[in-house]
Amino acid sequence: MDDYCVFCEIIAGREPADVQYEDEHVIVFRNRLNWVPVMLLAVPKAHMTQGELWTSGAMIHVARVAAEVGDRHSPAGFRLLSNFGTQAMQSQVHAHVHVLGGTFLGEYA
Secondary structure: OOOOOHHHHHHOOOOOOOEEEEOOOEEEEEOOOOOOOEEEEEEEOOOOOHHHHHOOOHHHHHHHHHHHHHHHHOOOOEEEEOOOOHHHOOOOOOOOEEEEEOOOOOOOO
Protein backbone atom coordinates (compact mmCIF):
# COMPACT_ATOMS: atom_id res chain seq x y z
CA MET A 1 0.00 0.00 0.00
CA ASP A 2 1.64 3.24 -1.16
CA ASP A 3 -0.24 5.49 1.26
CA TYR A 4 0.66 3.53 4.41
CA CYS A 5 2.16 5.73 7.14
CA VAL A 6 3.19 4.02 10.36
CA PHE A 7 2.99 7.31 12.28
CA CYS A 8 -0.59 7.87 11.10
CA GLU A 9 -1.36 4.30 12.15
CA ILE A 10 0.11 4.93 15.61
CA ILE A 11 -1.89 8.15 15.94
CA ALA A 12 -5.06 6.27 14.94
CA GLY A 13 -4.33 3.54 17.51
CA ARG A 14 -3.93 0.81 14.88
CA GLU A 15 -0.20 0.30 15.54
CA PRO A 16 1.33 -0.06 19.01
CA ALA A 17 3.54 2.61 20.56
CA ASP A 18 4.93 3.46 23.97
CA VAL A 19 3.26 6.87 24.21
CA GLN A 20 4.92 9.32 26.58
CA TYR A 21 2.78 12.38 25.85
CA GLU A 22 -0.30 13.17 23.80
CA ASP A 23 -2.54 16.15 23.24
CA GLU A 24 -4.89 17.26 20.48
CA HIS A 25 -2.07 18.12 18.05
CA VAL A 26 1.07 16.19 19.07
CA ILE A 27 2.01 12.69 20.15
CA VAL A 28 5.37 11.66 21.62
CA PHE A 29 6.38 8.02 21.70
CA ARG A 30 9.52 5.93 22.12
CA ASN A 31 11.39 5.26 18.92
CA ARG A 32 11.71 1.56 18.13
CA LEU A 33 15.40 2.25 17.53
CA ASN A 34 17.34 2.48 20.77
CA TRP A 35 20.76 3.88 19.92
CA VAL A 36 20.72 6.01 23.10
CA PRO A 37 18.78 5.58 26.36
CA VAL A 38 16.27 8.33 25.56
CA MET A 39 15.11 8.13 21.96
CA LEU A 40 11.67 9.66 21.51
CA LEU A 41 9.76 11.00 18.52
CA ALA A 42 7.59 14.13 18.74
CA VAL A 43 5.08 13.85 15.89
CA PRO A 44 2.37 16.24 14.75
CA LYS A 45 -0.93 14.39 14.48
CA ALA A 46 -1.64 16.01 11.11
CA HIS A 47 0.24 14.24 8.34
CA MET A 48 2.79 16.65 6.87
CA THR A 49 6.35 16.64 5.58
CA GLN A 50 9.40 17.86 7.48
CA GLY A 51 9.46 21.00 5.33
CA GLU A 52 5.78 21.67 5.99
CA LEU A 53 6.28 21.25 9.73
CA TRP A 54 9.32 23.49 9.93
CA THR A 55 7.66 26.29 7.95
CA SER A 56 4.31 26.21 9.76
CA GLY A 57 2.96 27.42 13.04
CA ALA A 58 2.67 23.77 14.11
CA MET A 59 6.43 23.71 14.70
CA ILE A 60 6.13 26.01 17.69
CA HIS A 61 3.87 23.56 19.52
CA VAL A 62 5.83 20.45 18.46
CA ALA A 63 9.10 22.09 19.55
CA ARG A 64 7.65 23.16 22.91
CA VAL A 65 6.33 19.67 23.60
CA ALA A 66 9.59 18.04 22.47
CA ALA A 67 11.61 20.32 24.76
CA GLU A 68 9.32 19.69 27.75
CA VAL A 69 9.40 15.91 27.24
CA GLY A 70 13.17 16.02 26.68
CA ASP A 71 13.69 17.90 29.93
CA ARG A 72 11.50 15.42 31.82
CA HIS A 73 13.21 12.32 30.39
CA SER A 74 16.77 13.64 30.25
CA PRO A 75 17.21 16.53 32.72
CA ALA A 76 21.02 16.51 32.35
CA GLY A 77 20.68 17.43 28.68
CA PHE A 78 19.14 16.30 25.42
CA ARG A 79 19.19 17.00 21.71
CA LEU A 80 16.34 17.84 19.33
CA LEU A 81 17.00 16.69 15.78
CA SER A 82 15.17 16.52 12.46
CA ASN A 83 16.37 14.75 9.34
CA PHE A 84 15.34 16.04 5.91
CA GLY A 85 15.44 13.44 3.14
CA THR A 86 16.89 9.98 2.68
CA GLN A 87 20.52 11.16 2.47
CA ALA A 88 20.04 12.62 5.95
CA MET A 89 18.63 9.24 7.13
CA GLN A 90 14.98 10.32 7.21
CA SER A 91 13.09 7.02 7.03
CA GLN A 92 9.54 8.27 7.64
CA VAL A 93 7.85 10.85 5.41
CA HIS A 94 5.52 11.98 8.24
CA ALA A 95 7.15 14.96 10.00
CA HIS A 96 8.80 14.33 13.35
CA VAL A 97 11.42 15.62 15.76
CA HIS A 98 13.82 13.27 17.52
CA VAL A 99 14.41 13.76 21.24
CA LEU A 100 17.75 12.16 22.14
CA GLY A 101 19.42 11.95 25.54
CA GLY A 102 20.08 9.95 28.64
CA THR A 103 23.82 9.76 27.99
CA PHE A 104 26.71 11.92 26.86
CA LEU A 105 26.01 12.37 23.16
CA GLY A 106 29.60 13.12 22.26
CA GLU A 107 31.17 15.98 20.43
CA TYR A 108 30.03 14.79 17.01
CA ALA A 109 27.12 12.43 17.77
